[in-house]
Amino acid sequence: NAGVTQTPKFQVLKTGQSMTLQCAQDMNHNSMYWYRQDPGMGLRLIYYSASEGTTDKGEVPNGYNVSRLNKREFSLRLESAAPSQTSVYFCASSNRGWEKLFFGSGTQLSVL
Amino acid sequence: DQQVKQNSPSLSVQEGRISILNCDYTNSMFDYFLWYKKYPAEGPTFLISISSIKDKNEDGRFTVFLNKSAKHLSLHIVPSQPGDSAVYFCAASGLSGAGSYQLTFGKGTKLSVIP
Numbered sequence: 579n580a581g582v583t584q585t586p587k588f589q590v591l592k593t594g595q596s597m598t599l600q601c602a603q604d605m606n607h608n609s610m611y612w613y614r615q616d617p618g619m620g621l622r623l624i625y626y627s628a629s630e631g632t633t634d635k636g637e638v639p640n641g642y643n644v645s646r647l648n649k650r651e652f653s654l655r656l657e658s659a660a661p662s663q664t665s666v667y668f669c670a671s672s673n674r675g676w677e678k679l680f681f682g683s684g685t686q687l688s689v690l
Numbered sequence: 691d692q693q694v695k696q697n698s699p700s701l702s703v704q705e706g707r708i709s710i711l712n713c714d715y716t717n718s719m720f721d722y723f724l725w726y727k728k729y730p731a732e733g734p735t736f737l738i739s740i741s742s743i744k745d746k747n748e749d750g751r752f753t754v755f756l757n758k759s760a761k762h763l764s765l766h767i768v769p770s771q772p773g774d775s776a777v778y779f780c781a782a783s784g785l786s787g788a789g790s791y792q793l794t795f796g797k798g799t800k801l802s803v804i805p
Contacts, residue, residue, distance in 0.1 A: 620795045620796055620797035621779065623793070670733075677722060677739065679726075679736070681733030681735070683731070683733045684731070684733055
């Protein structure tokens with residue numbers, strides 16, 4: 579019962595460093611999403627992929643890039659990390675568009 | 691411009707009593723509403739949803755009410771249990787203010803059920 583798996587669970591970066599957050603789902607879902615959660619801000623959509631081969635910007639895409647590697651995997655890349663990107667990042671997937679997302683357990687990222 | 695608002699950051703309720711979590715929205719294009727529950731160090735999990743064509747949906751101890759004219763929905767938990775202590779997010783799907791179809795979340799309400 580893996581569902582949505584995110585790696586790593588924790589990461590500390592220095593300003594300017596790059597990294598890629600990995601996400602994989604085993605539910606054969608078409609759509610995948612990246613959200614960030616900040617204190618007092620709820621969940622905000624960074625990027626999403628409605629289907630394999632497509633990606634679209636969400637509410638807060640600046641400073642991020644994504645790759646839908648295949649139907650299972652959707653990665654989020656920070657090219658030059660900034661302290662403002664300190665957050666908890668959640669990957670999610672669904673098979674019914676925007677209804678009923680299944681979330682991973684999150685990646686706690688700190689940028690110093 | 692916050693399209694989904696949860697105005698109560700926190701709520702404390704005695705075990706066995708009713709918990710009522712409220713959510714307001716401003717975008718009349720939203721047509722589907724969901725509640726997610728989140729425990730610390732875990733991802734949100736889907737709890738219950740309601741379509742805009744209904745005004746009530748019930749699942750065990752959880753009931754969601756939708757008042758479209760007031761652009762308001764609420765989640766009722768009866769009876770509340772200590773295991774219900776979590777952060778609850780209200781979410782709405784439909785055309786966003788940016789013109790794309792998205793799921794928009796509120797900021798969450800932290801529910802504490804006191805034994």
